[in-house]
Amino acid sequence: MELDKMDENDWKYHGEGNKSLVVSHVQHPRVLRLLKYPAEDSENPPQTAEQAYRQIQNIVDFSSNVMSSLLGEKFIHSGEVVKLPLEFVRQLSIKVQHQRPAWRCDKVMDIYSGCALCLPNLTSPALHQPTHTPPLCIEIKPKCGFLPSPKHVSKDIKTKVCRYCMHQHYKVANGKWKRRSFYCPLDLFSGNRQRMHFAIRHLIEEPQNNFKVFKGGQCIYSSKEGSDESPDMNSLLHHLRPYFLHTNNRMNSHVTSKAVLNDFIQVLVNALLSSGGGDGSVVADRQAEGRGFCEASIFNKERIRHGSRGLPSDSVLFRILQTQMLDTLDIEGLYPLYRQVEQHLQDFPKERTRLQIEGPYNEAFLEKLQKCPSENDGSVEYAVAKVHQYRVAMTAKDCSIMVALVPSSEEEEDNERCENKILRKINTTVYCLSSQRQLRDFRPPAFSYSASILDLDPKPFDSIPRQLRLDQKIVSCYLRTGGALP
Ligand code: ATP
Ligand code: ZN
Ligand code: MG
Ligand code: MG
CATH class of the missing domain: 3.30.200.110 (Inositol-pentakisphosphate 2-kinase, N-lobe)
Incomplete structure (x- = not known):
């Protein structure tokens, strides 16, 4: 340039x-x-x-x-x-x-x-040689995927209903959105294919600012804020159809819209769970602590027949969740530490630089937050490390994932078909018990996937008091109206 x-x-x-x-x-x-x-x-x-x-x-x-x-x-x-x-x-x-x-x-x-x-430009990836079919890129802003620990919160509801779901009630009550979304981040981050499928279906139905689809670099599906209309799902399906015409290894032009949508979601789930190299061992810590299920999610727990498997440790969702979980104290537990730092800076303004409050964001900054003492020893170093951790977690709660699906060319498809047999076997085992009819014939369409993370701005130090006020407003709104809204 x-x-x-x-x-x-x-x-x-x-x-x-x-x-x-x-x-x-x-x-x-x-x-x-x-x-x-x-x-x-x-x-x-x-x-x-x-x-x-x-x-x-x-x-x-x-x-x-x-x-x-x-x-x-x-x-x-x-x-x-x-x-x-x-x-x-x-x-x-x-x-x-x-x-x-x-x-x-x-x-x-x-x-x-x-x-x-x-x-x-993450919506026009050049993973392979240019194919005739343009890549599909799906942007997901997943938001926070875990419930805070009961130790630090003053309202019990925060350990039962996730922040996103409570925030939905607040946004509808304040007219920001006309309808509530039934997407729940805890379903997306569960690593359980059924729950993830469910979460993505609700992102598609009510995308708000959490879901967009790009085809060949152009946005073809997104929400309009404050608008009464739902986004045009038929138009999305029209765009998606040519990518999902294969069933049973045959071209089939009579594929139903439902099948197109199911295949699309399943490819997306595969991409989000794919490890991209590494061991991909499965970690399921939140489930064990009971912090992985939100009571506001309309996903019926009874439907989980295979338990939660958790996320592969090198998947994009796992890495985002781990970073979000650096918020160990919740805003309520963090705020007193923020005040301590603020007071310290008032007393010793020159400390602002040494403590790297506004950066520079270098190795030393990373070290400060990684070498945080495990117990609060009362030092300003501890308080600063927790504040830094919280800010990093905020960024991870606000970032977006861009999944690029690049259709494979014919010969690649043949090679991949062999590899996919294994995958297909796994898919069939997981799915045939739950949704026999829809997915029996599912063969994952041949795509190469890649995932990127975007929107990683540092959140300002002085945005923390605002976070506390917003949290209080959201929780009290939920307690007033919660559950009452459909
Ligand atoms: P937010 O309100 O979510 O904090 P923001 O103002 O920080 O958003 P971004 O999310 O970085 O801005 O960018 C706005 C939009 O532009 C994104 O949602 C995405 O659709 C698009 N975009 C941003 N970066 C890229 C990129 N590298 N390639 C393609 N599209 C991008
Ligand atoms: Zn939720
Ligand atoms: Mg953004
Ligand atoms: Mg941003």
Whole structure:
């Protein structure tokens, strides 16, 4: 990319979140991720160009030095900071404005700093030689996959109903979404194929901002916030059908929509459980502690016939869950430690640097959080380590997984068919007991899968008090209305 010859016509709107707006290159598999500001600050940006540069460099460092070591390098693409011509950024912002969803327009794209994060475009992977059929990429924002330990929470409900499910009630009560989603992260993170299947089906039905599908780099399925309409499932099925026409090793154009959807979900479950090398031993610790099942999930426990197997230890979900579980104290147990650090910084402002409160996010930062004493010895080092751990866990609770499914070419398919026989055998054993009719003929369509993790920004130190307030609001809303909503 020649930074002095940037042309806005080479870039198009790709998507956005709460903090950043993403544009993709029309030819090369690359994206630019630009910062956003509240619209009322549009005339005078909240930070200087140097501060914006520092913020993005911090994101790169946090991702490459901290999150990558916790989540596994193979899943992470940290990218690099780029300095763009201001005229290009201005033109780009005008160009993409009309494509932005109205409900995101309370923020504007940063056009003053000229800084952006340049990343590989994870929705147009080049895993194999280009095939005729474009890759399918599925983005899942899984959220927190475990219940907090009873030791640290003041309200019993928090040990029974997961944060996501409680938050759903809050969001519906506040009009952010019209309908509640029946997705529960504890089902997705269970490692049990039936529960995972169930979770993904509910993500598809009510995607909110937790589920998107891209085909050949274009978003073909997502939710519109505040809208009454459900996203167009028929259109999704129409896109998916050509990928899932094989049953019983024959092309079959009469495959029902239900079968297409089932095959799609099952391929996704396989991709999420695939180990990508390594031993893949299965770990099921949360289940044993009873912290892996949410009472608000409408998945019927009786349906689990084979118990929970847990997640393979080198799967993307396992790595995310382990990192989320660095939040060992819950916000309620953490908050007093946060206050201790805050007080210490007021007394000794120079300590901010040594304790790496705002970074730098380097090896030493990682070491601080990994070498945390197991008991609270009253030291500020202990408090800081717990705060760092909590912030890292917050990032892991907020990240997204991008699963890329690249259809194999014909000859690869023949090779893979042999390998898949083993897989198919496992699938059939697991499934034939539960859903005989649908899955008896299932042959996993031949895809190569890969998984990446994106959106790994550090969460600010001073966002912790806000977290506590939000937690209190969500819990009290749930206790007032909970269970009452359908
Ligand atoms: P959030 O509100 O979830 O915190 P955010 O503002 O931090 O979001 P991202 O999630 O990083 O922003 O990016 C917004 C969207 O842009 C993503 O949901 C994804 O669809 C797309 N996106 C981000 N990075 C990439 C990438 N490297 N390749 C392809 N698409 C991407
Ligand atoms: Zn739940
Ligand atoms: Mg995001
Ligand atoms: Mg984010």
